[in-house]
Amino acid sequence: MKNAVPLNDTAWLTQGPPAKLLAVLDRDGEEARVVGGAVRNVLLGHPPGEIDVATTALPEEVVRRAAAAGFRPVPTGVEHGTVTVVIDGTGFEVTTLREDVETFGRKAKVRFGRSWQKDAERRDFTFNALSVSRDGTVHDPVGGIEDLEQHRVRFIGDPAMRIAEDYLRILRFFRFHAAYGRGAPDPDGLHACIVAREGVRKLSRERLRAELFKLLIAPRAAPTLVVMAEAGLLEEVLGGVPYLAGVANVIAVEAVLGFEPDPLRRLAGLAVSIAEDAERLWERLRLANVEHERLASMADGWWRIDPAIGESRARALLYRLGPAGYLDRIVLAWARAGAEAADIAWRELATLPERWQASVFPLKAADLIARGVPKGPQLGRALAAAEEKWISAGFPNDASALQRILDEAARGDEPHSGGAPPHQVRGRLRRGPGAQEN
Known part of the structure; x- marks a missing residue:
């Protein structure tokens, strides 16, 4: 050359x-x-x-x-x-x-x-x-x-010496392989990374997060993560056992739906099954608060989602989570189900935000006050109950249905059981886009 x-x-x-x-x-x-x-x-x-x-x-x-x-x-x-x-x-x-x-x-x-x-x-x-x-x-x-x-990623000189200069180079080796490599990684570089893998623990959480996120959106992220797992490196990075099929399926579903690669969603597919996983990654990678909440949301209830939930429950979920949160849950549930990427029923769920948008919640606190509900915590509970009844009833806008919902909420009747349970984020109900207290 x-x-x-x-x-x-x-x-x-x-x-x-x-x-x-x-x-x-x-x-x-x-x-x-x-x-x-x-x-x-x-x-x-x-x-x-x-x-x-x-x-x-x-x-x-x-x-x-x-x-x-x-x-x-x-x-x-x-x-x-x-x-x-x-x-x-x-x-x-x-x-x-x-x-x-x-x-x-x-x-x-x-x-x-x-x-x-x-x-x-x-x-x-x-x-x-x-x-x-x-x-x-x-x-x-x-x-x-x-x-x-x-298509080869090769250290300059002695790989062990290059890595000792900065342990982030371990992750950079795999990130560049995921971006530009083909086949197996350079054996000398891979061996040096395996020997020095505990050095990853010395990296700042911010540097770890930045490099991992770049790797997750690289073109060959899935097979590269397999190599990292086999080498014992992914557990050093994540602090837990990775779910390789999960991230591979998330990548496949994103491709079918035409979504841009999303590092946080892919991280959820790789390492999040329950809320504790999201907490661990928040600490380990120093995620931003908004990233932490999104990761926690993806961990909350994805296992209850499949095409059998039907259109009405899917609409309720979309209303509560918003389009972005809804799609996160659908992609993760689809990936964890291991369904074929072209499955028509899953596609129907994933394309719901394109076909349907809920109207703004039409009821206000003043409507309940007019029915004798006192201001304070009771009013907040009654308004939340009214919103749940409105969701369960299929988001009606006709006056008679709204009057019935207000009357039931003012009396303290329990909401109907047609919709999915309210989504919780750190114990707080995430209200729909139109809910108002006054």
């Missing part, structure tokens, strides 16, 4: 902010190149995505040149050689070349350098060490292009 090859698509490189930045940095005795993921993506025929630049210029010189050109330099990590340069509203990370002086895990001692080869050898995977000059020449110091062509 040649060390330098021409890049076919250079429009992204020779126009706009990237071209302006390289024109300023790549002159007067200094060199600058686009590095890493952008080069990899373009070689694969994808948009470049986020563009990072490496340079022989020291951080202070980067700041000076950027300011002189009218750009806005932001010293985001000068001590590590990184300056963010903002051009026309777009930020670019510019990092000075580095080389190792001593290596002992993540505490490796480095210094700024001028060798592109030594800088490349510090990176994680061969295709992430690719760089491109502003004339469109791709520089490939460690065989990254061949690995891309072979």
Whole structure:
């Protein structure tokens, strides 16, 4: 494989902010190149995505040149050689070349350098060490292009040493394999990941979550997760035994329904059966509160859903959960049932939000007050009961049905049993979209 090859698509490189930045940095005795993921993506025929630049210029010189050109330099990590340069509203990370002086895990001692080869050898995977000059020449110091062509994710140098520098590289190895790999992972890399798997415990929960979510939406997530499970890595990440068939079926159902890959829904398929699972993952991955509530909702009652529930109960569920929550439950229940992805009955449930939308709950607290219900907790209970009766009756809008519902709720009659039980989120009834207390 040649060390330098021409890049076919250079429009992204020779126009706009990237071209302006390289024109300023790549002159007067200094060199600058686009590095890493952008080069990899373009070689694969994808948009470049986020563009990072490496340079022989020291951080202070980067700041000076950027300011002189009218750009806005932001010293985001000068001590590590990184300056963010903002051009026309777009930020670019510019990092000075580095080389190792001593290596002992993540505490490796480095210094700024001028060798592109030594800088490349510090990176994680061969295709992430690719760089491109502003004339469109791709520089490939460690065989990254061949690995891309072979759909192979390969560590640079000693895999164990690369992993010891940052245990997140274990997850990145599998994430990139799920995105770009074919067949079995590189055996040397896989062995090193297995040996070092307990290092995952040392990672911050935020970094763990970010990398896992990227892996879950990758094109070959399902078979890659199988490899991780067999290697004992998934239990280290999740803190529990994964359900591989569940996530594979969620992915299949998403594809049949034309849904975008959803990492949280896939995580539920992989690792959530009961509420305790959602709590564990919330703690382990430091999920946002909204993610935690959604995961808990998916764990709540999916096993009671199948096509036999009928249209009326499905409508009640859709009203209570809203379209997004409803579809989460349907996809998870369908996946856990192991039904064929093209099953017509499941499709009918999944497409209900496209065919039906409930009207706004038409009754108000004032209607019950007019019937003698006192303000306070009793009024809240009566209004909730009225809403349940309205749901059970099939969401009527005619005056006689509404009058009957109000009369029954004011008397304290129990709701009819036609609908599914109210959905609970941390003990609070999730009201429908039109429920009002005054």
